[in-house]
Amino acid sequence: MPYLVAAVVLVGLLCMVNLLLTVGVIRRLRHQAAQPAAHADPMRGEGLVRGDRLPDFAATTTGGEPISAELxxxxxxxxxxxxxxxxxxxxxPRFVEHARRTHDAVLAVVAAEPGEPSEAYVDQLAQVARVVHETPGGPVQSAFKVSGYPTVLRIGADGTVVSSDHVMPVAAGT
Incomplete structure (x- = not known):
């Protein structure tokens, strides 16, 4: 009989500890939910989202032509x-193939440190897009708030972001 009492007391104590831990977890979750989310998607960071306007930027392509939000x-x-x-x-390769089939303007930005072999990227992209070559965190990437690679944006006819993702966007008619 004393073993049965000890077992019941032990189970009761374990249940109380479990209850206290559960209450602690719930309080922590409520506290985190009340905090404004710094990043809804940790992979995306603070990048442009659907509905944002095309940012102002200016750069020169690898072909020597100017490119900007207006152009x-x-x-x-x-x-x-x-x-x-x-x-x-x-x-x-999927981006290049998609760019071949689309009637949209195509801009590609290649981020590379000086001395990194970026010619393969630039050569492939130059066949289908205006290409800007800059160091990571360069002016065009900063304007678009790019924080991860790859990033693909589709800009609508009205100059707003239709989609922004790390994969190829799915669009009707292209």
Whole structure:
């Protein structure tokens, strides 16, 4: 009989500890939910989202022509790639193929440190897009608030972001 009493007391104590821990977890979750989310999607960071306006930017393409928000206009497809990024290498051929089929303006930004071999990226993209080559965090990437690679944006005819993702957007008619 004393073993049974001890077992019941032990189970009761374990239930109380479990209850206290559960209350602590609930309080913590409520506290976190009340905090404004710094990043809804940790992979996306603070990048442009659907409905944002095309940001002002100005750059020179690898072909020597100027490019800006006014010259790009909309509809447009904009891709950001980083040299040595494995997801970028996987997405690059799909982006090029998609750019071949679209009637939209196409801008591609290749981010590479000085001395990194970026010619393969630039050569592939130059066949279908106006290409800007800059260091990571460069002016065009800053204007578009790019924080991860690859990033692909679709800009609508009205100059607003239709989609922003790390994969190719699905769009009707292209």
């Amino acid at each position: 790009l206009g909309g509809p447009a497809l904009v891709g950001f790639f980083s040299v040595g990024c494995e997801p970028c290498e996987k997405l690059l």
